[in-house]
Amino acid sequence: APLPDLVIVGAGLFGLTIAERxxxxxxxxxxxxxxxxHLGGNAYSERDPETNVEVHKYGAHLFHTSxxxxxxxxxxxxxxxxxxxxxxxxxxxxxxxxxxxxxLINQFFGRSHTPDEARALIxxxxxxxxxEDASNLEEKAxxxxxxxxxxxxxxxxxxKQWQTDPRxxxxxxxxxxxxxxxxxxxxxxxxxxxxxxxxYTAWLTKMADHPNIEVRLETDFFEVADDYKGKVPIVYxxxxxxxxxxxxGRLSWRTVDLEESVVDTDDFQGTGVVNYNDQDVPYTRxxxxxxxxxxxxxxxxxxxxxxxxxxxxxxxxxDEPYYPVNTADDRAKLLKYRELAxxxxxxxxxxxxxxxxxxxxxxxxxxxxxxxxxxxxxxxTEGAELT
Ligand code: FDA
Numbered sequence: 001a002p003l004p005d006l007v008i009v010g011a012g013l014f015g016l017t018i019a020e021r022x023x024x025x026x027x028x029x030x031x032x033x034x035x036x037x038h039l040g041g042n043a044y045s046e047r048d049p050e051t052n053v054e055v056h057k058y059g060a061h062l063f064h065t066s067x068x069x070x071x072x073x074x075x076x077x078x079x080x081x082x083x084x085x086x087x088x089x090x091x092x093x094x095x096x097x098x099x100x101x102x103x104l105i106n107q108f109f110g111r112s113h114t115p116d117e118a119r120a121l122i123x124x125x126x127x128x129x130x131x132e133d134a135s136n137l138e139e140k141a142x143x144x145x146x147x148x149x150x151x152x153x154x155x156x157x158x159x160k161q162w163q164t165d166p167r168x169x170x171x172x173x174x175x176x177x178x179x180x181x182x183x184x185x186x187x188x189x190x191x192x193x194x195x196x197x198x199x200y201t202a203w204l205t206k207m208a209d210h211p212n213i214e215v216r217l218e219t220d221f222f223e224v225a226d227d228y229k230g231k232v233p234i235v236y237x238x239x240x241x242x243x244x245x246x247x248x249g250r251l252s253w254r255t256v257d258l259e260e261s262v263v264d265t266d267d268f269q270g271t272g273v274v275n276y277n278d279q280d281v282p283y284t285r286x287x288x289x290x291x292x293x294x295x296x297x298x299x300x301x302x303x304x305x306x307x308x309x310x311x312x313x314x315x316x317x318x319d320e321p322y323y324p325v326n327t328a329d330d331r332a333k334l335l336k337y338r339e340l341a342x343x344x345x346x347x348x349x350x351x352x353x354x355x356x357x358x359x360x361x362x363x364x365x366x367x368x369x370x371x372x373x374x375x376x377x378x379x380x381t382e383g384a385e386l387t
Contacts, residue, residue, distance in 0.1 A: 086271065128142055141174060256322050
């Protein structure tokens with residue numbers, strides 16, 4: 001078969017954005033190699049066959065952005081519902097409204113506070129430790145929000161997320177812990193927010209629906225690399241350490257175990273996401289997917305609901321890498337991989353795995369559009385070098 005003009009490794013949002021732009025605007029023939037059995041990367045979702053509820057297979061995905069260009073671009077492939085994300089947190093038998101806000105403070109301290117009273121209370125409680133003196137995550141959190149709120153809403157959850165006592169975690173994992181002195185409890189504060197009306201997979205499939213784009217599923221790049229390396233430009237969105245056969249050592253990641261079940265009730269928890277802040281509850285959150293699409297209520301099987309318990313842990317070889325751990329050791333390795341990546345001829349590294357960065361979906365799209373503008377388009381239209 002003739003060589004394509006461009007090979008993309010990974011059919012996630014980063015790879016799909018590059019593919020769509022190069023095929024549609026430059027008329028290039030693009031081949032996407034994807035090792036999973038589906039496209040879409042971690043944003044992939046499926047309708048549960050029994051209940052017809054859309055389930056996000058790699059953890060809950062909520063779209064939000066303040067980037068006009070990304071919003072306009074995403075809307076070429078899907079419309080979005082008016083879903084607004086809210087999160088609640090359970091602690092010692094009570095349910096609180098997150099992120100920390102006036103409703104939570106009033107409920108937690110058992111009486112009403114005006115915004116000024118709440119501000120004064122938190123300022124007093126957090127004066128125990130000065131932020132610049134904090135030598136670990138626990139001290140940093142106490143210096144920002146005080147001990148009572150830290151112990152209820154940060155300590156247990158963080159310990160479960162990291163399987164590590166917060167006193168052993170680095171202070172710079174958190175830079176700020178926002179407390180809202182209002183009753184506003186929308187989880188995101190971006191200009192645009194919503195869920196793809198027909199679901200994630202319809203959106204992501206439409207991005208690849210172009211006569212110049214071929215998606216080859218269940219194909220691992222490393223099995224066919226010799227056919228393409230050095231012969232055509234490649235955009236690689238897999239793990240950067242894996243590309244270089246872990247020559248500088250493995251980068252560390254956290255993963256999440258997602259335990260899915262169908263329960264015999266119309267409504268399990270009354271909302272999409274409930275965090276579990278008690279340390280002795282082993283999971284960090286429960287997701288109930290039907291609440292992401294209240295407008296689909298009539299299409300869901302009555303009397304049933306799909307829920308997922310999430311358990312967080314360090315990723316071992318073979319686990320899905322989800323969140324970069326980003327220790328000092330990881331950062332040192334990453335610098336070496338970046339040097340190697342820069343020197344790799346005709347290969348560009350992108351996306352969350354290729355750059356070892358947690359990227360929200362809008363950031364993955366935004367950075368792919370920048371790579372297209374700054375590297376691929378100049379290369380294919382003006383012959384600029386690909387570095
Ligand atoms: P992504 O990981 O999606 O795609 C990379 C693809 O490359 C994968 O499909 C992989 O199989 C493939 N690949 C890797 N190596 C390969 C090889 N050797 N050969 C062939 N294929 C290979 N964002 C947001 O905006 N709102 C949210 O609520 C969430 N929620 C969320 C929850 C969880 C648990 C996670 C981990 C992430 C989120 N995100 C999110 C982030 C979102 O998932 C992220 O922005 C996108 O996945 C980024 O897309 P990429 O294309 O960079 O990577």
